[in-house]
Amino acid sequence: MSITREKLVDAYTTMVKIRTFEEHAAQLFAEGKIPGFVHLYVGEEAVAAGVCATLRDSDYITSTHRGHGHLISKGGDVKRMMAELFGKRTGYCKGKGGSMHIADMTLGIMGANGIVGGGPPLAAGAGFACKYLGRDDVAVCFFGDGAANQGTTHEAMNLASCWKLPVVFVNENNRYGISCSVDRATCVTDIADKAAAFDMPAVSVDGNDLMAVYEAASEAVERARRGAGPTLIECKTYRQRGHFEGDPAGYRSPEEVAEWKAKDPIPRLEKKLLEMGVLAEDRIREIRAGVLAEVEEAVRFAEESPLPDPSEVTEDVYA
Amino acid sequence: MALVGIIANPASGKDIRRLVAFGSVFDNQEKVRIVRRVLLGLAAMGMERVCYMPDTYHIVERALRRIQVPLEVFPADFRARGEPSDSTEAARVMEALGTGCVVTLGGDGTNRVVAKGSCAVPVLPISTGTNNVFPAMIEATVAGLAAALVARGLVPEEEATFRSTQLEVLRDGEPADLALVDAVVCDDVFLGSRAVWDIAKVRQIVLNRAAPGSIGFSSIGGLLHAVAPDAPEGLYLELGPGGRPVTAPVAPGLIETVGVTTLRVLGVGDRVEVRGAPAVVALDGEREVEVTGRERVSIRLSPHGPRVVDVERTMAAAARRGVLAPRRRGGRPCPATPNVPTS
Numbered sequence: 001m002s003i004t005r006e007k008l009v010d011a012y013t014t015m016v017k018i019r020t021f022e023e024h025a026a027q028l029f030a031e032g033k034i035p036g037f038v039h040l041y042v043g044e045e046a047v048a049a050g051v052c053a054t055l056r057d058s059d060y061i062t063s064t065h066r067g068h069g070h071l072i073s074k075g076g077d078v079k080r081m082m083a084e085l086f087g088k089r090t091g092y093c094k095g096k097g098g099s100m101h102i103a104d105m106t107l108g109i110m111g112a113n114g115i116v117g118g119g120p121p122l123a124a125g126a127g128f129a130c131k132y133l134g135r136d137d138v139a140v141c142f143f144g145d146g147a148a149n150q151g152t153t154h155e156a157m158n159l160a161s162c163w164k165l166p167v168v169f170v171n172e173n174n175r176y177g178i179s180c181s182v183d184r185a186t187c188v189t190d191i192a193d194k195a196a197a198f199d200m201p202a203v204s205v206d207g208n209d210l211m212a213v214y215e216a217a218s219e220a221v222e223r224a225r226r227g228a229g230p231t232l233i234e235c236k237t238y239r240q241r242g243h244f245e246g247d248p249a250g251y252r253s254p255e256e257v258a259e260w261k262a263k264d265p266i267p268r269l270e271k272k273l274l275e276m277g278v279l280a281e282d283r284i285r286e287i288r289a290g291v292l293a294e295v296e297e298a299v300r301f302a303e304e305s306p307l308p309d310p311s312e313v314t315e316d317v318y319a
Numbered sequence: 320m321a322l323v324g325i326i327a328n329p330a331s332g333k334d335i336r337r338l339v340a341f342g343s344v345f346d347n348q349e350k351v352r353i354v355r356r357v358l359l360g361l362a363a364m365g366m367e368r369v370c371y372m373p374d375t376y377h378i379v380e381r382a383l384r385r386i387q388v389p390l391e392v393f394p395a396d397f398r399a400r401g402e403p404s405d406s407t408e409a410a411r412v413m414e415a416l417g418t419g420c421v422v423t424l425g426g427d428g429t430n431r432v433v434a435k436g437s438c439a440v441p442v443l444p445i446s447t448g449t450n451n452v453f454p455a456m457i458e459a460t461v462a463g464l465a466a467a468l469v470a471r472g473l474v475p476e477e478e479a480t481f482r483s484t485q486l487e488v489l490r491d492g493e494p495a496d497l498a499l500v501d502a503v504v505c506d507d508v509f510l511g512s513r514a515v516w517d518i519a520k521v522r523q524i525v526l527n528r529a530a531p532g533s534i535g536f537s538s539i540g541g542l543l544h545a546v547a548p549d550a551p552e553g554l555y556l557e558l559g560p561g562g563r564p565v566t567a568p569v570a571p572g573l574i575e576t577v578g579v580t581t582l583r584v585l586g587v588g589d590r591v592e593v594r595g596a597p598a599v600v601a602l603d604g605e606r607e608v609e610v611t612g613r614e615r616v617s618i619r620l621s622p623h624g625p626r627v628v629d630v631e632r633t634m635a636a637a638a639r640r641g642v643l644a645p646r647r648r649g650g651r652p653c654p655a656t657p658n659v660p661t662s
Contacts, residue, residue, distance in 0.1 A: 003509075189376055192333050193346035202344050203512070204333040211511035219338045231338060236401075259400065275611070276508055276597075 003053075003214060005278050011053045011210055012273060013287050015045040015266050018069045020288075020295045021078055025068070025085060028299065029245040034085050036098040041069035043208075043240035046265035047172050048073040050213030051140055051233075054221045060108040060126040060139040062119035064172075065100050066239070067112030070142050075107045082298040088305035094316060095308045108137075116177070117150025119143055120169065124156040127165035127230070138166040138224040140217075146177025148191045154198075157230070161198040166224035168217065169232045172207065174239045179251045192234040200230055207235025208265040238263070321470045322368045323361055324395075324413035324440070326406050326433055327354055328425035329376035331448040334605075335512040341572025345447045347376045350424050353445060353459040354382035357422055360463020362388040365471065370416060372409035373399040378424075403432045410436025419470030420628060422462060427453045427500050427535075427603035434485065434499055434625045441469055441480045443628040449514075450535035450570060450604050452500045452528055453483075457630050464643075465633040473642050476626070479633040481549035484527040484587065485624030488600060488608055489617045498602035499625070501526050501536040502618045507599040510606045518575045522598070524556040525591050525618045535604060538567040543582055548627070553620040555591050557581035590619040 022040040029038050041048070044066075052061070052073035063070040071081060076092075084091025085099050092102045103111035110126060113119050123141030130137045147153050148171055160167045171191040175182050182189050195202030201223075205212040213235055220231035238260035242249035249257075273279040279287075332345025361369060371379040373394040383392060395412040399405050406429055413421055414437035421440050423433055426448015433442060443466045444454030468474045488496040504523040505515055515521065521536075528548050529540035540546070540554040542565050562578030569575045585591070593600060596612030610616050637643055 183375075183377075188346070188348060190329065190333065190347055192337075192344055193348070196344055196346060201337045202333070203335045203338045204330070205335070205512050209511070211509040212513070215509075215512040216335050216338060219335065223338070234333075272509070 003211070007053055008273060008278055009287075011049045011214070012269055012279070013291065014049040014052070014073050015210070015269065016288055017078070017291045017294070018045045018048065018072050019266060020291050021068060021072060021081070021298075024082075024295050024299055026241070026245055028085075033303075035087050037244045038085065038099045039066040039244050040241045041066050041239070043260065043264065044172055044174060044237045045069055046210040046213055046269070047170065047207045047235045047237055048142070050210045051142075051168070051170050051217040053214055054217045055108075055138070055140065057107055058135070058137045060110055060123065060137065062110045062123045062126070062139070062141045063112040064119060064142055064144055064147070065112065065114050065116070066144070067100065067102065071102055071104070071109055071112065074109050076102065076104055076109060078295060078298040079301045082295075082302040083305050086302040086305070087307065088302055089308045090301065090305040094312070096316065117143065117147040117152040120147070120153045120156035123167050123169070124160045124165060127160060127167035127224075128163065130166050131163070136166075136225045138168060138221055140168045140170055140221075142170050142172060144177065145171065145173045145175065145182045145186060145191060148173075148194065149186055157195070157198045157200060157232070160230040161200045164227065164229035166227070167230040168220045168224055169230060170217070171232065171234045172237055173234055174237050176239070176243065176252070178243045179247075179249075181251070190234065192232060195232040200232055202232040202234065204234040204236065207237030208263045208268065210265060210269045240264075320368055321366060321472075322370055322416060322418045323366055323466050323470045324409070324418040324421035325354060325357065325369060325371040325379055326409050326421060326423045326425070326429070327372065327374065327378040328406055328423070328429040328447070329374045329378060330401075330403075331425035331429050334449060334514045336449050336514050336516060336570050339514070339516040339573075340570035342449045342570065347378060350378050350447055351381045353424060353447065354379055355386055356459035357445075357463040357466070358382060358388050358390060358392070359386060360460045361467045362390050364464050364467030364473075366467045367391060369393075370395055370413055370418060372405060373397070374405065375399055375401045403428075406432040407436035410434075410440070413437065414440050419472070420466045422466050423454065425454065426451045428605050430454060430625070431497065431499050431603045434497060438485075438623060438625040441476060441626040441628050443469070443630065452530070452533045452535060452537045453603070455630065461630060461634065465628060465630045468633055468637050468642065469628055474633050474636040474640065478636040480626045480628050482622070483548060483624035483627050484551060484553065485621050486525055486527050486553070486602075487619045487621045488602065489590070489619055491614045496602060496608055497621075498527075500528050500603050503536055503601045504593050504595075504610075505599050505601060505606070507606060508597045508609070510599065510609065513605040515601045515604060515606060516570055516573065518558075518569055518577055521558055521577075523591065523594065524558065525553065525585070525620075526556070527553040527620055527624070529554050534568045535570065539565050539569070539577060539579070542567055543579065544584060551587050551622055553585035553589070555581070555583040555585055585620045587620055587622045590617045592617045
């Protein structure tokens, strides 16, 4: 599996952008500037960046309640994202959706989703549309270990396999559904094992290793594009923060958290890129500074944007 | 009191070869069922104590939920991290406890990391991986019986086992890693998803086992010159254009024709230099060693591999000794049972 140096640098930049965005969101939430809930993607960046590096704009993704990383990796505009988190009119949903409803159909982002297991049927539908219309685009469904226990996920995987739909199911097994560990809530804790029930190939990879994710996703996406059907990729990873901001996460031991922080995907990739000579220290500083400026600009944009007018409350609603 | 170890790897049989080839996912619930039968075999043969590797899927604990066996079953005393190093640590602990035989569930990769922890305790490898040359596809019940026969000394070790060779990876002459079947040099810079499937990237192959009927890189060598598991020799192959074409099953469902430009039989102690950098050396099918060019990397055939339990040989020795079919005191041996027609 080959990857260009340019693509590697892009993926690294994306991962740094996700981390920076999330760290700002955490701080702003703590300051009371962000209403509602935010679920942060810190620690899982290699999954979204690795998978989306194999996609094009016309491909689709469905996301989850922990969606910022997916949206940024698929090219989402951080200004409009941050404005949405702030509930401002310039946000992706005009400030009415918040973190869990951001979508951008021009980029194939079918939306973050507050419903656990809400994404898989949407991805199967998008995959069906691609096949029906004769397009070689694919749909990628990000879902968590909690969603792996939902009926909707199994129904979507079954139909995707029956109809050989161009769907890649990407399971982010971060070991916890809210506060419940996968060992307590799931009988078969290796999500990849479940694909056998749908005669679907599956692979389990280190979700904190960008290249491991990229290699698996490249093969799965290529397979989907040539009409060979869906694939399940289980990415074993970890969310470094609580389920939502404000969650003290007392259900995890400090040792466990420390162990996973030692496997943080960003320093891991950075070290490799330095060793390979793909990036030098000064270029890394430049990338980090550029990303920081972009996110700070997004925060300014959000802060300065107007709130929706109460008169707009019934606009853009379906029912 | 005799002790048997069980190392069941929850991560085996799930790598990218399910995607790039046609490998089956080996689900952990099947490993639970296999361990269950191993435990029943051990108990039937009079074992009393079993030490197991703690793992994230709790394979052995789950196996015990459905059976009642007169065994003291306890975990090796360390915290599982869900990493390959768990198997290495478990092997180390089991050796320190004086274990008489370790039953492993995994593929070549699993047994490699077990060997990194201990080569002293006889290992009985049951195949639950992908490209399996080192472990065997054997019925777990019989494996349990055989492990107990060895651990309890009912069959002498020299009749039940053989000493495998292994391949040592040397960095600037110092041992850095090992392989039990093959060490393969590929044009790559990342360890990534670990497996090797793009044969066009493979430059050099070093084997200490080669059989025409096996799968993976070992089959390429085996089709040219077979090397038995207990033979003190190995093979060195270079691949490239214009070489002798060899068509071999390099992964499940993946049959490739490669050009072999060099074939050399290796003796114990012979060393092969890794040429060209950057490169990655895959050990037993998994990319493990990055070669940056800043140091000399070589591969040496060593006679000090693990001692391996041969189940067929063990059961044959047990039969010769009448361990499972003792003669009645003062009586004559049972007459052979005639074949009974079934229809």
